[in-house]
Amino acid sequence: MKKNKQVILKKRSNLEILESNFEVVDAEIPPINVGEFLIRAHYLSVDPYMRGRIDEEKSYAEKVEIGEVMVGTVVGMVVESSHDKFLVGDFVEARTGWQLYGICNGSGIRKLKNDGVPLTANLGTVGMPGVTAWIGLNVHAQPIKGETVVVSAASGAVGSVVGQLSKLKGCRVIGIAGGHTKCDYVVNELGFDACLNYKDKDFQKNLRDTCNEGVDVYFDNVGGIILDSILNYMNPFSRIVLCGQISGYSDPSALTVHNFRSFLINRIQLKGFICSDHMDLWRLALSELGDLVKSGQLKYKESIAIGLDSAPKALIGLMEGKNFGKQLVKLL
Amino acid sequence: MKKNKQVILKKRSNLEILESNFEVVDAEIPPINVGEFLIRAHYLSVDPYMRGRIDEEKSYAEKVEIGEVMVGTVVGMVVESSHDKFLVGDFVEARTGWQLYGICNGSGIRKLKNDGVPLTANLGTVGMPGVTAWIGLNVHAQPIKGETVVVSAASGAVGSVVGQLSKLKGCRVIGIAGGHTKCDYVVNELGFDACLNYKDKDFQKNLRDTCNEGVDVYFDNVGGIILDSILNYMNPFSRIVLCGQISGYSDPSALTVHNFRSFLINRIQLKGFICSDHMDLWRLALSELGDLVKSGQLKYKESIAIGLDSAPKALIGLMEGKNFGKQLVKLL
Numbered sequence: 001m002k003k004n005k006q007v008i009l010k011k012r013s014n015l016e017i018l019e020s021n022f023e024v025v026d027a028e029i030p031p032i033n034v035g036e037f038l039i040r041a042h043y044l045s046v047d048p049y050m051r052g053r054i055d056e057e058k059s060y061a062e063k064v065e066i067g068e069v070m071v072g073t074v075v076g077m078v079v080e081s082s083h084d085k086f087l088v089g090d091f092v093e094a095r096t097g098w099q100l101y102g103i104c105n106g107s108g109i110r111k112l113k114n115d116g117v118p119l120t121a122n123l124g125t126v127g128m129p130g131v132t133a134w135i136g137l138n139v140h141a142q143p144i145k146g147e148t149v150v151v152s153a154a155s156g157a158v159g160s161v162v163g164q165l166s167k168l169k170g171c172r173v174i175g176i177a178g179g180h181t182k183c184d185y186v187v188n189e190l191g192f193d194a195c196l197n198y199k200d201k202d203f204q205k206n207l208r209d210t211c212n213e214g215v216d217v218y219f220d221n222v223g224g225i226i227l228d229s230i231l232n233y234m235n236p237f238s239r240i241v242l243c244g245q246i247s248g249y250s251d252p253s254a255l256t257v258h259n260f261r262s263f264l265i266n267r268i269q270l271k272g273f274i275c276s277d278h279m280d281l282w283r284l285a286l287s288e289l290g291d292l293v294k295s296g297q298l299k300y301k302e303s304i305a306i307g308l309d310s311a312p313k314a315l316i317g318l319m320e321g322k323n324f325g326k327q328l329v330k331l332l
Numbered sequence: 333m334k335k336n337k338q339v340i341l342k343k344r345s346n347l348e349i350l351e352s353n354f355e356v357v358d359a360e361i362p363p364i365n366v367g368e369f370l371i372r373a374h375y376l377s378v379d380p381y382m383r384g385r386i387d388e389e390k391s392y393a394e395k396v397e398i399g400e401v402m403v404g405t406v407v408g409m410v411v412e413s414s415h416d417k418f419l420v421g422d423f424v425e426a427r428t429g430w431q432l433y434g435i436c437n438g439s440g441i442r443k444l445k446n447d448g449v450p451l452t453a454n455l456g457t458v459g460m461p462g463v464t465a466w467i468g469l470n471v472h473a474q475p476i477k478g479e480t481v482v483v484s485a486a487s488g489a490v491g492s493v494v495g496q497l498s499k500l501k502g503c504r505v506i507g508i509a510g511g512h513t514k515c516d517y518v519v520n521e522l523g524f525d526a527c528l529n530y531k532d533k534d535f536q537k538n539l540r541d542t543c544n545e546g547v548d549v550y551f552d553n554v555g556g557i558i559l560d561s562i563l564n565y566m567n568p569f570s571r572i573v574l575c576g577q578i579s580g581y582s583d584p585s586a587l588t589v590h591n592f593r594s595f596l597i598n599r600i601q602l603k604g605f606i607c608s609d610h611m612d613l614w615r616l617a618l619s620e621l622g623d624l625v626k627s628g629q630l631k632y633k634e635s636i637a638i639g640l641d642s643a644p645k646a647l648i649g650l651m652e653g654k655n656f657g658k659q660l661v662k663l664l
Binding site for chain 1: 555559569574575576577580584585587588589590592593595596597598599600601602603604605606609
């Protein structure tokens, strides 16, 4: 007899989130109806957007209500089915949330091909984070060969793809990451031209030394003081893609930008975006990203927490930059 | 015997500019060479960009050097000519600067048609400020019928055109200006739907009441706290066009933006621009603007200072919002 386990939201927070904001509960699995199927999740993806669903403030997405299962995307296998397109044994990506089992009717479910893309990559480089990088670069930033691209959270699920895709386009790529281990990985494994440790006391000097010939694209995953600093080096007609503001979740005042004059002087284009605004591009993006992963041209790293109970801690760690690469929770 | 008179830059300033930053001097008029012609300026245009040329900081344009004639655009008449296309009696718009006479070789000179556009309008609504409004709206903001457009410095040379063009497109238009007289003019003469006085102690409340259904386009001529406040009301997929930052010339810290989170949450596009980046569009813009002025669909107001000596004071007044409409200096 299968038993479900879920993480539900217990308490909202505008400040730092704690494990006590969540509760792990056991639950029954209701029988499936005609046209439905049951998924057993193998891995849960942990992503920065989740922080916004817990917040009390307006975000770009619906909140999770108190007592509801936390939202999230999993990869898993169909274990019961009364649906004619999703059959027992099929692997899928689904938004069933922080739980072991979820019932779906097929809407919004991506069936995963057995085509050589590792299962977990469908939650990272060949999933939402990879598509986010692809859309931000190809739709909004549009870097061309020889331009300089800077990306923050460079070893993360989005940043690592941004930098590698930019290298494939012939750009000079500078990463920003927290700690020497991450920076070494970004340069030596992912092939960026440089990576700066924002925790280093010489960060501002290093940024000046590395960016003094100008930045054409800044792909921003963090906001705040790093964005403010890079504004000093933006070239005329440069582009800033605003993808995340992880530095401001617990304290929006950390997102203050002083150096606003640069936007006018340098005629900068700034564009905030989220990947679900461009659903029409997902098929193309996933196809290209899948091919690049299979050919070894796109590399990635994963932090895998074990067991559903560890999901809250994994999200908390993600907000503090404790993960190294794509954060996942192994559920089976 | 014609004698020239010039205003030269005596001293740079990063702070408030004073009349003592300038010096009015007499000068000889050298003889013209073959292929040149002499212009007698009738009106000088006074524009916010001039402030940046005096500054010590990097701007988007070349500085005026100490001892050089201040840059500026005039309308005037050709009074001597050894050029086969510009003949004595022709009216032209030329960048001869803050002086009564200037020698040109035809490069960058716009010959003015005798087509019913008032002479001074060629420095305002049918000149650089009008083209700036046209490009900002049509290239960058692209408002559509039914959208809400907010524009600051609404009674000014750029803002007045932004608002009226937006009304012609079927938008709801909200102006922001300094003082009740300007606001009354913007609503009653220019036909905006509303205009808010930023000096009013209830400005924030009035802004909330007027913008609570959301803003699709903010055309920013001032920067700083007004931009920061409007970020609270921007709609998803809205556009901010950054045209001027007059609030930050003497104190760049006044341009700080705290409410940066709105850019991501609402997927806002921000674009800094200057009108000379789009020279290919000037002919089209000037033609459309000229027709709208002649048909009475585009109205404007002018503040005219008398005599070259009054030019420094006119620029100082412009930076403080003392002008009402397009600031000119009458030179003849």
